[in-house]
Amino acid sequence: MTQGNKARLMVVVSMLIFGTIGVFVKFIPLPSSVIAFARSVIGTLFLLIVSVVSKNKPSFSAIKKNLPILLALGTFLGANWILLFEAYRYTTVAVATLCYYLAPVFVVLVSPLVLGEKLTLKKFIFSVIALFGMILVSGVVGGENTVSVTGMLFGVGAAVLYASIILLNKKLKDISANDTTIAQLGISAVVVGIYVFFTEDFSAMSLTGKEAVLLVIVGIVHTGIAYALYFGAVKSLKAQTAAIFSYIDPVFAIILSALFLSEPMTVIATVGAVLILGSTLVSELTDK
Template sequence: MASGLGIGVNWIFLFEAYKYTTVSIATLSYYCAPIFVTVMAPIVLKEKISLVKFLCVCTAMLGMLCIVGTNKGTSGEGYNHLLGIAYGLSAAVFYASVILMNKFIKGLKGVETTVTQLILASLLLFPYVMITSGFDFSNMTKTSWIYMIFLGVFNTGFAYALYFTAIKKLNAQTIAVLSYIDPITAVIISAVFFGEKMTMFQIIGGILILVSTFISENIKK
C-alpha cells in the first residue's frame, strides 16, 4: 500500500517538474533517485556507505549545481528551472522509497504487484486532480485520446509489469545498467522533437549525475 501511494506522489512531483523546466533537466533531476537509494539504504536495509558511494553522492550534487547554475539564457521561456528541479528531486526521493519498499514485497508476481500499486496510485491521484484542476475532456481530440490510451496501457501498465517482473529475475546491477537508457533517451528525444537545448555546463552536469549514479549502483567493494 505504501509503495503504491509512493508511486502516486512520485508522479505528481514528476509532472509538476515537466511544467516548470525542460524534459532533459527534469529527467536528469529525477534520476538522482539511485543516489537517494544509496543514502537511504544504510537506514532501511542496514547497509554501510563506502567512501566511493559517498563520493558518488557528492559528484551527483556537483552535477546538479552545474545544471542549476547555467539557466540565465533560458529565463524568458516561461520556465522556472529551480522550482522544476526541486519537483524533480522530490519525485526522485519518492521513487527511491518505492524501490526500497519493493525489496520487501514477497509472494506476489510482477503483474499482481503492478495492478495493486497502480490502483492505489490512481486512488491517490483522483482526489488530487479533482482539487487542483478537475476532469475536463471536452477539448480532447481523437489523437490525444489515442496517445493517452497508448501511454496508459503500454508506457505505464505494460512497462511497470515488465519492470516488477524483471526485479524478481535479474540482479540489481543489471537492472541499474538498463535503467540508464531512460534518461539518455529522454535527453535525445527532447532535443530532436522539442528543440530543447542544453548548455555545455548542463551537459557536463548531466554526465556527472549519470556517471556517479552508475558507479554508485555497480561498484563492488
C-alpha cells in the same frame, strides 16, 4: 545471462522507455495530472487484460499477503506524481527535476540502514558524480532560474517518495512483478483520481484521434510495460544499483527532446550526461 544482468537490462530498458515519455506527452493537450491519472488507469487495465488472456491471473492471495506494503507503495506512487506536478507549477522544470533526482542519493545513503546494504566509498563517490552530472543536465548551472522554495520543497518531497518506492519494493515477498505492478498502479489511480477530481475541470478537455492514441501508448508502454519491467528488476537488484540506474531516464529524455523536439542541449548539459552515464557504467562494471 545471469539473473543479475537480466535485472540490470530490465531496469535499463524501463529507464529508456520512461525517458521517451516526454516526446509523447508533448503532443497530448491535457494537464499533467490528468495524463498521470489516465496512464495509471490504462496501464492497470492493460496488465489485467494481459493476465486474463495469458491465463496468468493475478494472485489475490499474494496481493493480500503484501497488501499493507502495496497500499503504501501505490499511495506513494500517486503522491509522488502529484508532488512532482506541483513542483512544476511553482518552479522551473530544471529545478524540479534536479530536486526530484535527489532520490537516488537518498537511496544510496539510507539503504544501509533500511536494507542492510553495504555502502562502499566507491558507490558513494559515483552517486555524487551522477548527482553533479544531474545538476549540469538540469540547466540550473549557467541559467537564470528564479528558485521557488515552495517548488523545491515539492520536488524534494517527490524525491523522498520516489526513494521510498525503491526501498519498499525490496520488502515485497512471494509476489510476481505483474501482480506488484497491477496493485501499485491501481492504487495510484485512486490517489491521483481524487486529486484530479478536486483540481481539474474536465469539461474543457478534448482529444483528437491521434492524441487519444498517444495517450493509450503512454498508458500501455510507458506505464504498464515499463513499470512491470522496473518493479520486476528492482526485486533482484541492490537498491543502490537501481537508484543509480534511474539517472538514465532524464539523460535519455533530454537527448530525445534535442533530437525530436528541437529543444537545445548545451555543452554543459552534454558534459553532465557523460558524467551520469559514465559514473553509472563504471560503477556497475567495477562492482562485479
